[in-house]
Amino acid sequence: MAAKSWHWRIILALGTFFTLTLILFPVYILFKYSFSDRASIVTGGEVIPWWPYNPTLEMYRFLFSASDFLRANLMSVEIALLTVAISLILGAPAAYALARYRIPAKGLLLLSLLSVRLFPDVAAAVPVAELLFKLNMQNSVLGVSLAHTLLAMPYVIFIAMGVFDSIPRDLDEQALVLGAGRFRIFFRVALPLAAPGLAAAAIYAFLLSWDEFIFAYFLLFFSDTFTLPVYLQKILSWSPQQNLLAAVSVVLSLPVILFTLVVQRYMRAGILSGALK
């Protein structure tokens, strides 16, 4: 038994090491390239070094003085904030009602949320683009936000339902007996107590919009300003210096990496209800 378990330990340790390498290697490449100097990339036939010859922040310095990059960031933030606002304002009350009230076709409603989330976004991109074109809303911040809200709201509702479920029902009933109406209970009792959890939902919606590519690409195809992911794809198609690509990628990824680790706990609930991407 002891000898056997010794074998297993080595197998498991090797497996962990191998998986870690597989996962961390691309992440390492991402960061390494972002501060590589030109000589470490364009090597003229030499091997690419594992560590840049002269690490430099040149690309970041360049980016943060480039107006089109800054404009892309600004637009991404605008769209993401608008998405958060719409999906929370519409989604939080719905989540509260689903968590609290007796609703006849609740299962059906939840199923419809799932079906919205499972609908292929690429297949929706063309009709949405054509629709916004007809409404004269092509290339607009609002148009992209409306599309992103479609993606984000099911998650916001799922996460917020869990948050409201965790608040004792007694508090609602007590407020009811004290004479509070449903709106007062929602705004004065449930919402303040749900705020930390709803913040997680907001972060999730923000990140979803921040790194969303497909709708942004289709809806801003003819636009002069675009979101950061579209900016990255645009410079990618000009086959530019790889360290520039990597630097843009890092700027795009950093908020996602940081916040994903923060809201992991809440996301897990979303994953388990089959809600997460």
Next chain:
Amino acid sequence: MGRVSAFFSKNWQTLLFLVPAFLYLLGFLLIILYQVILLSVTRLTPAGQPFVTLDNYRALVLSTELSQALVNTSLFALVGTPLVLAFGLSSALLVNRAYRGVSLVRTAFILPLAIPSLVTATVLFIMFDFPGGHINDLLTGRYSFSPGFLTEPVNFRASALTSLGVALGGKVWRDMPIAMLILLSGLNSIGRDLYEAAAVLGAGRLRSFFKITLPLLLPAISIVLLLRAIEMWKEFIFPFILAARFPMLATLIERAYHEWNSPFMASALSLVLVAVTLVSSLILYYGLAFLRSRVTRA
């Protein structure tokens, strides 16, 4: 009618909470469906007048792009889904143990989820560069520690197999953590006492894995397969960045819209994608249900 109005007057507040969100979601979805169906049966006369026709579909059936895209996408889904499951399951088993630092390893394993797909695709684009990328340098043995497998660097972007293969690798890498998390929660729900009972009965690790873990994990595995398969069918970003020349259903929509300049063909393709995803999901769902009923009976 009285009962209907009574229902509304009694429940108007609940409705006020619920209706905006669901009106938005379902209304939007219905409009999208209406638009895509309408566009897919529309063509323009030379004078620019729209008319209803099935020509878009006729053209698609005859086109080589659609058949290529169908083959490519099917292969992508058929290979990718089991790979995600295998990668996710092995990772879940690796971190479903107690040792020092396991939570750090678990966090590291979740990392791909925190990297936008577009960024992952970009990194793969850089890594698989030709002729002088890290992967080519590794394969040709130019680093002191790596043995050479090839004498010439490979242009990964040149062939459908290699470029779609790289895209598939990226997709599997990025989706692994979700599969892992679902499977981990499944593993957590299997009681430790079952393993102890099996160990007492003399079952080795492999036997208890195949006789206990796998059957009890079947619900979680079904969820992983079902949800990940849908993601595979509709995958756009990885093939678009890494293998745009070789059509998949999703990237073909983009090509039809922007290159062929035809929202009509693009919409017809979108509907084909929806239909294929739906049909394959139903087949998978009933297949898995059948499999589960067989396993529980045995």
Next chain:
Amino acid sequence: MNQPAAKGDKYQLRLEGLSKRYGSIIALDDLSLPVCAGEFVTLVGPSGCGKSTTLRIIAGLEEPSSGQVYIGGKLANYLPPGRRSVAMVFQSYALFPHMTVAGNLAFGLKIKRLPSAETKARLGWALKLLGLEQMENRLPKQLSGGERQRVALGRALVLHPQVLLLDEPLSNLDAKLRLRMRTELKRLHRKLENTVVYVTHDQLEAMTLSDRVAVLDQGRLIQLGTPDEVYSFPKNLFVAGFIGTYPMNFLAARLESGAAGPVVQTEAFSLPVDERFARRVRRPDQQLILGIRPEDFSLAPAGGGNLTALVEVVEPTGADVLITLTVGQTTLKVLLAAKAKVNPGDQLDLAVDLDRLHLFDKEREVNLLWED
């Protein structure tokens, strides 16, 4: 004992034929309960007996499947909870965690839009009444269990409700605090003379606090009466067993006629009884259950008691001592004053207080002596 329900405003709260069904489960079955103004009525029973459901129906948190709730003489069935002029203290206290003590107390007043001077006056009154003057600006998490309880009570009292509903308010407190709060509740009630409906599963709380006790079992109101009535004249086996600190002794028995009149014959001993018993028993072979409370036994001089028993276990409780004895195959529990020196193995002569016997029909479980 069920008074005919009077019309008009005689009762502050009147429940009429309340029933509540969840699918095929009957939580509450045709409950009628009139409560006078200023009365303290306790609903008591084991969990699942329907007492909490009753309270929630009075509060308006649940709709009855049938039956009416009258508050202050007016039909309240269709009023929302906030318009019923009832206040409720939850078992969990349900204090709003993000509001201070003052904020919690003022929550209901603000909704009623009272003039601010009035709100202030009532706040001060409640803080003083409950000894919370120093805590006004604290958050619930900064309070002890007893203080939270008082805030919950105060939040209900500031509204001057017509009916105050208390749902197991003492059950989250430790034993010592519970005793203190019990006294406190009683003092408050005497002072404010408000109408209270109190729910508990603890019969001792029910007995000590209430003007009247309503004993519920499986959704039915079994008996309604003063604490003394339900203790001395339990209507059936359930009430007899549920009320009382020490469970009543139940012995299989038959009524026989002895030389000097009727006799209740158990397996181990017989007791002479008066003609009342004979009148209540219909058939000579009727199967009966004799009930004797442990506290209705007393020591008798040797040979002068109703029975002689062997002491098995002695459990002193301070003032009293609980003794387990056997007579033949029968086991009895007896409560005696602690000064009676009793040891295991002793033979005791015991007298039974024959005026406090209970006689139940075995089949119908009703108390034959107090049957209507």
